[in-house]
Amino acid sequence: MTDNGLFNNDWMELQRRYWEGWTDLSRKAMGLEKPKTNPWEAAMEHWWQAFKPAAPDPSKVFMDRMLEQGKVFFGLVEQMTRGLGATGAATDPTAGWDVLNKTLTGMQDAFTGAMGRGMTGADDDNATQRLLGFWELPLDNWQRMMSTLAPTPGDWLRNMPHGPVQDSLHRVLSAPGLGYSREEQGQYQELIRSGLDYQRALTEYASFFSQLGVKSVQRMRELLTERGDTERPIESARALYDAWIGCCEDVYAEEVSTRDYARIHGRLVNAQMALKQRLSIMVDETLGAWNMPTRAEVRTLQDRLQETRRENKRLRHDMDDIKRRVAAIATTSGPAKSPVARKKTVVRKKTVAKPDTP
Amino acid sequence: MFPIDIRPDKLALEMQEYSQKLAQGMQNLMDAGDIDAGVTPKDAVYQEDKLTLYRYQRTGATVQRPVPLLVVYALVNRPYMTDIQEDRSTIRGLLATGQDVYLIDWGYPDQADRSLTLDDYINGYIDRCVDHIRDAHGLDRINLLGICQGGTFSLLYTALHPQKVQNLVTMVTPVDFKTPDNLLSAWVQDIDVDLMIDTMGNVPGELLNWTFLSLKPFSLTGQKYVNMVDLLDDADKVKNFLRMEQWIFDSPDQAGETFRQFIKDFYQKNGLLKGGVQIGGRPIDLKQITCPLLNIYAQQDHLVPPDASRALDGLTGTDDYTELAFPGGHIGIYVSGKAQKEVTPAIGEWLNQRSG
Secondary structure (H helix, E strand, O other): OOEEEEOOOHHHHHHHHHHHHHHHHHHHHHHOOOOOOOOOHHHHHHHHHHHHOOOOHHHHHHHHHHHHHHHHHHHHHHHHHOHHHOOOOOOHHHHHHHHHHHHHHHHHHHHHHHHOOOOOOOOHHHHHHHHHHOOOOOHHHHHHHHHHOOOOOOOOOOOOOOHHHHHHHHHHOOOOOOOOHHHHHHHHHHHHHHHHHHHHHHHHHHHHHHHHHHHHHHHHHHHHHHHHHOOOOOOHHHHHHHHHHEEEEEEEHHOOOOOOHHHHHHHHHHHHHHHHHHHHHHHHHHHHOOOOOOOHHHHHHHHHHHHHHHHHHHHHHHHHHHHHHHHHHHHHHOOOOOOOOHHHHHHHOOOOOOOOOO | OEOOOOOOOHHHHHHHHHHHHHHHHHHHHHOOOOOOOOOOEEEEEEEEEEEEEOOOOOOOOOOOOOEEEEOOOOOOOOOHHEEEEEEEEHHHHHHOOOOOEEEEEEOOOOHHHOOOHHHHHHHHHHHHHHHHHHHHOOOOEEEEEEOHHHHHHHHHHHHHHHEEEEEEEEEOOOOOOOOOOOOOHHHHHHOOOHHHHHHHHOOHHHHHHHHHHOOOOHHHHHHHHHHHHOOOOOHHHHHHHHHHHHHHHHHOOOOOHHHHHHHHHHHHOHHHHHHEEEEEEEEOHHHHHHEEEEEEOOOOOOOOHHHHOOOOOOOOOOOOOOEEEEOOOOHHHHHHHHHHHHHHHHHHHHHHHHOO
């Protein structure tokens, strides 16, 4: 280890003493009432908050992501092994299974409860929150992606009221516009309708995934049963985490290959596009009112320009081809002969002298 | 037997080691420096709009074969995947077999490129690159190697310009876009592509990233980063990981009109199998492809399932059709050590037997 800048030998020694201290603390804590927050998660978070200010900016985002996944890893292992140490599961499998089944059922209940209140809740401890949040990954990915494409935050529609409130809104929106601004009213109505449609599609998409969480826990239960029956126990935290990931991916792959998911996915994308199109139309209307170029106009010009360029390139290609053929002909037919001298024909124009004017 | 056998002290040690690796690995992360995009020296020999045609510099004293090879990559993702690191470079492997390698870099389309169609790409850009190489070498025909969507483009091009292609290689190329195990195809059937393109113009690279990550979200956005901690103590492995990471998220936008036609005619209508594809008003007939054809596919490919590529057998008019199966995935066929030992030498040998 070099002795340059922050990460020198002293820093590494500090790291080592830090982790040894946490190890001692965790050994003392084992067997006592578990804290709400996984001590390893807390330790990792504490370490990162202490050293984050010193890390270069590009690394911070990357490390945040790695730490987040590390916390999911720790949280899952803590969740799954909660209480197993006290039961002596190795010597008393029945007691161990009692605890494990309670844990798995609790996880399924957490997913089921989360479906009602929108996934993670404040009542869940950190480990459960991370577990539930894990199944929000696909939805989270969608919202991060849409945030990069929209001027508004990607999730602003997620918590819009739905159900009876939406129905009332739809009734209000179906009322026709009146008067001089009838068209404008109609556009705003369409915009709100598109927003509601997108919100409905997003809710449907989120519900789909929350159901998969329940199925993934069941798949994990089956896997653990099979491992117990075949006497191939899981012997490390990483293997436990990998087994959970495998169950999640298997359940996910089965469900997203169905026609139902394809329809839900298609509805989500189409609803988002319809909303964006509505916004674009209204932006264009405003720009046009300000006598500024609109997107529609720019696109028309782009299409015409591209057509012209296409034609030009085709013509140039044809011309080059013709030049090559002419050159080939000139080469194969030998040097050009001298032109035969042509006898020049002279045409004499008969002139008549004009009479002198008096 | 109880299925979980993790002793508390062993668990504590594992957690401690994980955290320590993460902390100690920060130095390697911050020392990684700039991530290069492609390692083999090359020269830009032709440029048009955002496209650059590169010719790779010869390596060593290998005797160069007389017929040059043009690599046509997909529009999705960036072509430096084929040259990502010194010991995992398909380009270097091809150069080592004596190929004179050219590659089309499509660049990064922006909204000014929205109106580019498949005709512009195939009968325009690719054809002009082929003509440039033919003129430079004084040849009537060159060899073509298409990768993924680039392979589909190469098939379309060869069907329209068979007189310019001596040998054709397709790698992980979709031909049948509606095999039952094709998730991407299943997802796209219900998407209103016209609405999408009319709304957005170009298709953003971020949308494609999301789609690809959605194929295996937990592995690709979660587990991968937990696994990364194990290699943080090796500076070379960190750099290689960061190279892949850069490539995965380096997705160019897709020219709108090209995307529209590609999704509608191929993914939704499965045009290469069902017929009806037209490029620039000219119908596509794969039977016009009569040159030797090597079709390589990856057996664990989740993006282009093997059956999607193997459907090419019997569709063309060639009597010299060869298939090569690689036991790996869509990306592994380029970056795995096994691919360097098996795939690129096989391509080189196949081409050398047919290129004089």
